[in-house]
Amino acid sequence: MNLDSRCPSGPIEQKWDKAKFEMKLVNPANKRKYSVIVVGSGLAGGAAAATLGELGYNVSCFCFQDSPRRAHSIAAQGGINAAKNYQNDGDSVFRLFYDTVKGGDFRAREANVYRLAEVSVHIIDQCVAQGVPFAREYGGVLANRSFGGAQVSRTFYARGQTGQQLLLGCYQALERQVGAGRVAMYYRHEMLDLVVIDGRARGIITRDLVSGKIAAYVADAVVLATGGYGNVFFLSTNAKGSNATAIWRAYKKGAGFGNPCFTQIHPTCIPVSGDYQSKLTLMSESLRNDGRIWVPKEKGDKRTPSQIPEAERDYYLERRYPSFGNLSPRDIASRAAKMVCDDGLGVGPTGLGVYLEFAEAIGRLGRTTIEERYGNLFEMYERITGEDPYSSPMRIFPAVHYTMGGLWVDYNLQSTIPGLFVLGEANFSDHGANRLGASALMQGLADGYFVIPYTLGHYLAGVKPGNLTPDDPEVLAAQRAVEDKTRQLLAIKGKRSVDSIHRELGKVLWEYCGMARNRAGLEHAIAKIPEIREEFWKNVNVTGENAEMNQALEKAGRVADFLELGELLCRDALIREESCGGHFREEYQTEEGEAVRNDDKFCHAAVWEYKGENQAPERHIEPLEFEYVHLAQRSYK
Amino acid sequence: MKLVLNIWRQKNQNSRGGMVRYELDGVNEHMSFLEMLDVLNEQLTEKGEDPVTFEHDCREGICGCCGFMINGVAHGPHRGTTVCQLHMRHFRDGEELWLEPWRAAAFPVLKDLLVDRAAFDRIIAAGGFISVNTGSAQDANTIAVQKHCAELAMDAAACIGCGACVAACPNASASLFVGAKISHLALLPQGQPERSRRALNMVAQMQQEVFGSCTNIGECEAVCPKGVKLENIARMNREYIKAAWAYREEAAAGGGG
Ligand SMILES: Cc1cc2nc3c(=O)[nH]c(=O)nc-3n(C[C@H](O)[C@H](O)[C@H](O)COP(=O)(O)OP(=O)(O)OC[C@H]3O[C@@H](n4cnc5c(N)ncnc54)[C@H](O)[C@@H]3O)c2cc1C
Ligand code: FES
Secondary structure (H helix, E strand, C coil), X not given: CCCCCCCCCCCHHHHHHXXXXXXXXXXXXXXXXCEEEEECCXXXXXXXXXXXXXXXXXXXXXXXXXCHHHCHHHHCCCCEECCCCCCCCCCCXXXXXXXXXXXXXXXXXXXXXXXXXXXXXXXXXXXXXXXXXCCECCCCCECCECCCCCCCCCEECCCCCHHHHHHHHHHHHHHHHHHCCCEEEECCEEEEEEEEECCEEEEEEXXXXXXXXXXXXXXXXXXXXXXXXXXXXXXCCCCCCCCCHHHHHHHXXXXXXXXXXCEEEEEEECCCCCCCCCCCCECCHHHHHCCEEEXXXXXXXXXXHHHCCHHHEECHHHHHCCCCHHHXXXXXXXXXXXXXXXXXXXXXXXXXXXXXXXXXXXXXXXXXXXXXXXXXXXXHHHHHHCCCCCCCCEEEEEEEEEECCEECCCCCCECCCCCEEECHHHECCCCCCCCCCCCHXXXXXXXXXXXXXXXXXXXXXXXXXXXXXXXXHHHHHHHHHHHHHHHHHHHHCCCECHHHHHHHHXXXXXXXXXXXECHHHHHHHHHHHHHHHHHHHHHECCCXXXXXXXXXXXXXXXXXXXXXXXXXXXXXXXXXXXXXXXXXXXXXXXXXXXXXXXXXXXXXXXEEECCCCCCCCXXXXXXXXXXXXXXXXXXXX | CCEEEEEEECCCCCCCCEEEEEEECCCCCCCEHHHHHHHHHHHHHHCCCCCCCCCCCCCCCCCCCCCCEECCEECCCCCCXXXXXXXXXXXXXXXXEEEEXXXXXXXXXXXXXXXXXXXXXXXHHCCCCCCCCCCCCCCCXXXXXXXXXXXXXXXXXXXXCCCHHHHHCCCCECHHHHHHHHHHHHCCHHHCCCHHHHHXXXXXXXXXXXXXXXXXXXXXXXXXXXXXXXXXXXXXXXXXXXXXXXXXXHHHCCCCC
């Protein structure tokens, strides 16, 4: 497996300019001869499809929802980072780069992260020009807030609906291209396989979710921007349809999978309330700007929160991490919550919860200001729990939220399969072992608006357009394979629902590959998951048929892939014998419970290569070098 | 608690649908409405029956996927709430409910409670944007925007495109949806250059789709889960009339439309 990162040489602040200059160009008249498939219409895919359309390529964009505007990016709440330094508080491209590398616990590629910080400033410009109604100050300039892992205010936001507004800007740009006939939009189409011919990505196989028709689409290059795979855990903050199918199929066709075990558990989510729970709801990290996290000092304290006096509360983040306090990075805040709950100090009916309180902020700033900043989040909390967070603290608990792992890509965002590019949360990303808040939106848009238009052009300039049709024998063979698998799923007609098996997988992963991991647990999970997989293929009941709208079949296909991916997650976690970022191995911690990295053995990205059915996958590495941000134990104390 | 559910079942766009009655026991008050339907579907699957199809994704009230009528009210009885965020604590033990898909000629039913809302995308494609190619933007703070305008624009931009407004309107008008987008962009300085064209083109597309006309009934505002206000429709009408005049003047002066 070739893991050449293709990073340009030279000083880090000149690399991207140099790369852009050295890239080959496709002349304007030739662009429309090249066809490009973009799978995904979230921030990454939507931005890519719109921009490539503007440039004049012949673009087809796919999403499984009924409209590109519904991609899961819509749900992002808190904000988007950019190194604008509008606050004059010491921010810079270098500082955003530094914070991101450090926040990721030194497991990301420096050159990519630097580029991300560099283009972040253009993202805000572009979005404002599109009409994104960011929050503003009375003087008419843009407002900022702070997010975890940073000591500057660089987060731009649109109330608690930043993702929605960014995505609508992007969607509108995309629809403009659809209206102009430059992008063909295929909604309610799910990609079920990748077509690789002569070692190059040349198309995809999709199922039309209304008619069930399975069809092939061919192109000169394929871009995957299909989001994260957090739903492998069943319960997560992701939308119900978020899935790994597109990247998993690509993995099985030869794309390397980077750092699958790097998953992010978000500290502030509404706790689980019962077995029927279908998903978990995030309470944005922005709340930690003004909210204070605490638990009672005494075990089993059954008093209501307002009855517990100040002196009997433990504001454990402020105590343990005085300089970052409630704004400690997510991995640290989540683990701290787990530790207090493990010690029996957790609150709420299950004991799996901590308080997030606003009384102090309401006293200081007044209720109106708090309402203005977080009104919709407070309402959402009230709707779900039936409790009023203005009068009593929220109860929160960590939940699976984001996946830093994903398909490995080089500096040009190209996977190990030539012609297959991966953007947004779907790639193994610039976030290393832990993503900082408000950086995923930034990365998705950076990839889609500002990176792929250059790097894809460079690739296309080196290949001949066209020369493949959907009735090519190799394409037809890929299509038949998908049809066969669909038939197979429908033929089982066993006893169990897809969801019940998915839940079972999720429980195993949360227990053994969640917030804390250890050898024995991971080995157990690696033995257990194949059993669940077997149960699935023997005993699942996928009702109905293919030639109709069939949500059970859609779910079954996704869960079949999760059942394979889950095992890879555990394998990756088992081999990485260190704790870094979101990957916490209990064997490797300090006495105070802080993560201990092993830079001698693990200062690399792990990249997995598929070796065939029932064969162990092979682990490769891309060594990481830190020239600008020196390797150091992370400290937020 | 126990519920009686009468649910619209329809195999596909071309078949006739009808109400089917289900009894569901063991509903927990902390469940969301969709989690309650998940439980029903789990039971149907166990019996080998076809589960009820409904659209959903985020289950956080923001993607705009979900929505159907509960006892004749779009998104159900709780104001300002999508059906995915509606919780069972708002219902009584033994209650009987009627669930139906959005009813509008422009939103054909594809299966059970799920409809086709592609007409909304076509309206946006007709003009619901600001034409600014990637890379051509100036620094974001160059143009100051009054906080008040930004807030009003945000109020309108909060629309999630669920279609409840259309479903609730006796005329099946899409005016609230279209008015919200026209307002959002007309309220911002960035939206000015295309202001007239946008209003004309979006309204024209709305009329081409089979939506009805607005007669100021206000049902749309009442059911909107995001509190998008009727004043957006008034603004759309003003924008449209102004644009129609501007268009005539421009055309008379030999300019484009
Ligand atoms: C609740 C929540 C809040 C968040 N808040 C923030 C925040 O405040 N700031 C921040 O920076 N980040 C935040 N994040 C993270 C961020 O939203 C995501 O990482 C980011 O939006 C992902 O964008 P994307 O374009 O990569 O993927 P998505 O937006 O998930 O888009 C995926 C697209 O791929 C399509 N797709 C997927 N699979 C297939 C398939 N098989 N076939 C066809 N199409 C497919 C989907 O239809 C969709 O269009 C949040 C995440 C969540 C869950
Ligand atoms: S499922 Fe997204 S709004 Fe209800």
